[in-house]
Amino acid sequence: MNAVGVDVGGTKIAVGLVTPEGKILGExxxxxxxxxxxxxxxxxxxxxxxxxxxxxGGACLAVxxxxxxxxxxxxxxxxxxxxxxxxxxxELEPKIGMPLTIENDGNAAAWGEFRFGVGSEADHxxxxxLGTGIGGGIITHGILMRGAxxxxxxxxxxxxxxxxxxxxxxNHGCLEALxxxxxxxxxxxxxxxxxxxSALGRLAASRKVLGEDVTELAREGxxxxxxxxxxxGTWLGVGLAGFINVFNPEVVAVGGGVMxxxxxxxxxxxxxxxxxxxxxxxxxxEVKAATLGAKSGxxxxxxxxxxxxxxxxxxxx
Ligand SMILES: [Zn+2]
Numbered sequence: 001m002n003a004v005g006v007d008v009g010g011t012k013i014a015v016g017l018v019t020p021e022g023k024i025l026g027e028x029x030x031x032x033x034x035x036x037x038x039x040x041x042x043x044x045x046x047x048x049x050x051x052x053x054x055x056x057g058g059a060c061l062a063v064x065x066x067x068x069x070x071x072x073x074x075x076x077x078x079x080x081x082x083x084x085x086x087x088x089x090x091e092l093e094p095k096i097g098m099p100l101t102i103e104n105d106g107n108a109a110a111w112g113e114f115r116f117g118v119g120s121e122a123d124h125x126x127x128x129x130l131g132t133g134i135g136g137g138i139i140t141h142g143i144l145m146r147g148a149x150x151x152x153x154x155x156x157x158x159x160x161x162x163x164x165x166x167x168x169x170x171n172h173g174c175l176e177a178l179x180x181x182x183x184x185x186x187x188x189x190x191x192x193x194x195x196x197x198s199a200l201g202r203l204a205a206s207r208k209v210l211g212e213d214v215t216e217l218a219r220e221g222x223x224x225x226x227x228x229x230x231x232x233g234t235w236l237g238v239g240l241a242g243f244i245n246v247f248n249p250e251v252v253a254v255g256g257g258v259m260x261x262x263x264x265x266x267x268x269x270x271x272x273x274x275x276x277x278x279x280x281x282x283x284x285x286e287v288k289a290a291t292l293g294a295k296s297g298x299x300x301x302x303x304x305x306x307x308x309x310x311x312x313x314x315x316x317x
Contacts, residue, residue, distance in 0.1 A: 001020070001055060001057035001306065002018060002056055002057065002302075003017075003056060003058055003059065003060070003302040003303070003305040003306040004016070004017055004018070004047055004051060004056055004058070004096075004301075004305060005018055005059070005297070005298040005301030006043060006046070006059060006061045006062065006298070006301055007105065008032065008039075008062065008064070008080070008083065008105070009064070009080075009105070009297075010064065010080050011031065011032055012029050012030065013031075013042060013043060014027065014294070014297065015027065015028050015029075015043070015047055015049075015050045016050065016299070016302060017050045017051060017052075017054065017302075018299060018302035018303070022115060022116035022299055022303070024295065024298065026050050028050050029046075032080070033082075036083075039082055039086070040086065040088075040091050040095075043061070043092060044096055047059055047096045048096065051098075056098055057306055058098050058100065058101070058306065058308055059098055059099070059100050059101075059302075059305050060101045060103055060301040060302065060305035060308065061088060061092070061101070061103070062104070062105040062107075062108035062109070062298075062300065062301040063088075063102060063104065063105055064077050064079050064080050064083070064105045064135070065079075065084070065104070066104070066151040067102060067104050067149075067150045068151065069102070069149060069150025069151075070150070072087065072088055072089035072090075072101070072102045073085065073086065073088065073102070074088070075151075076169075078133075078168040078169055079132060079133055088100070089102060099305075099308065101305060103300075103301060103304055104137070104150070104151070104153065105135055106129055106135025107137040107144055107153050107300075108137075108296075108297050108300040108301040108304060109127060109135070109137065109255065109290075109297045109300050110127035110136065110139060110144065110253075110296075111137065111144055111303055111304055112298075112300025113125065113127050113253050113290050113291070113300070114127070114139045114142075114300075115299070115300065116292060116299050116303070117291045117292040118253045118288050118290050119139065119251050119253055121250075122249070122250040122251045123140075123141060123250065124140050124247065124249040124250050124251075125139040125249055125250070125251050125253060126138055126139075126155070126247055126252045126253070127139075127254075127290065128155050128156075128239075128253070128255070128256075129255045130180055130254065130255070130256035130258035130265075131256040132180060132182055133156055133168060134155065134156025134176040134179065134180045134256075135154075135256075136153055136154070136155030136156060137153045137155075138152075138153050138155075138243075138247055138249075144304075155175065156176035156180070157175070158175050158239060159171060159172075159173050159174060160174065160238050160239055164177055164178060165178065165183065175236070175239040178232065178235035179235045179265075180211075181212070181257060181258045184228055184229065184258065185211040185213075185214065187232070188200060188204075188209045188211075188213070188214045188224075188225065188228045189208070191224050191227070191228060192205075192224070195224045198222060198224045199217055199222045199224075199225075200213075200217055200222055200224045200225050201224070203217070211258060213225075214228050214229060214261075215261040215264070226264065229261050229264045230268045233265040233266065233267065233269045233272075234271075236265060236268075236269040236272075237269035237271065237273050238272055238276065240252055240254075240269055240272075240287060241272060241282075242276075244273060244281050244285045245276075245281055248281045249281075249284075250284060250286070251285070252285050252288070253288055253290040253291075254289060255289070255290030255293070255296060256290075257294075259289055259290070269287060270287050273285070273287060
């Protein structure tokens with residue numbers, strides 16, 4: 001049966017009606033409201049628009065932040081504060097008229113890549129998404145690893161450099177603080193001060209440099225921008241090597257908007273993986289770009305909603 005996947009992001013909400021084979025039959029998008037009541041109303045409206053009277057088995061909401069699965073609640077979301085503490089299942093189920101589950105957005109995207117994307121041939125997948133922050137998800141033996149409460153798989157908040165830059169979560173030196181789009185922008189602004197005559201330095205003199213500017217300048221061959229991506233890719237590789245040692249995956253998939261930089265990030269990451277991950281895990285694991293792009297969240301959430309209605313879904317807690 002078809003299912004609805006809802007991907008709640010910091011700036012937009014994407015809702016899709018998805019077939020069991022992973023085809024999106026219809027999709028709507030809305031800007032993410034900043035108040036709790038408007039957020040709930042917007043999600044409910046988007047779900048009813050996309051289902052449009054067709055038979056739907058259930059819906060799953062992919063949300064950024066730490067989740068308490070048994071309470072179907074987001075307890076900590078530094079990049080989307082208004083979603084914290086809402087009893088989402090209780091509020092939304094009566095409005096949308098179908099069973100609803102809540103999942104961390106990184107976990108949902110991982111499930112999307114596992115079912116329909118770069119991990120569809122694997123039983124063991126580590127997925128990491130590089131955006132404003134860093135999310136991720138782990139699949140072992142074909143099962144999404146949620147942990148005891150449903151808040152596991154936070155790959156972006158593994159400490160990589162104990163005395164490193166402060167992270168949005170409050171810790172120092174998380175992978176997110178070293179290899180996210182935010183981290184790339186921050187590092188580029190630091191280096192722009194040291195290299196005022198470079199293209200990066202000249203851009204920084206006119207406006208705030210962001211992560212995507214670095215990719216664009218690097219593509220044009222700017223040495224300083226290239227060095228920023230190489231550094232971020234190296235930190236990424238430090239993180240991935242640890243995940244490979246711990247989880248022994250067949251595939252490590254890297255997605256998210258920052259992957260516009262492609263091999264400029266993955267090449268230094270792979271080099272670091274070769275130095276730090278141990279065989280046989282390092283010989284098996286392939287570090288690849290994710291293939292579903294921004295659709296992984298909607299596709300993964302819909303697949304999780306279907307698995308929940310078929311009883312295959314194991315909630316944490
Ligand atoms: Zn953190």
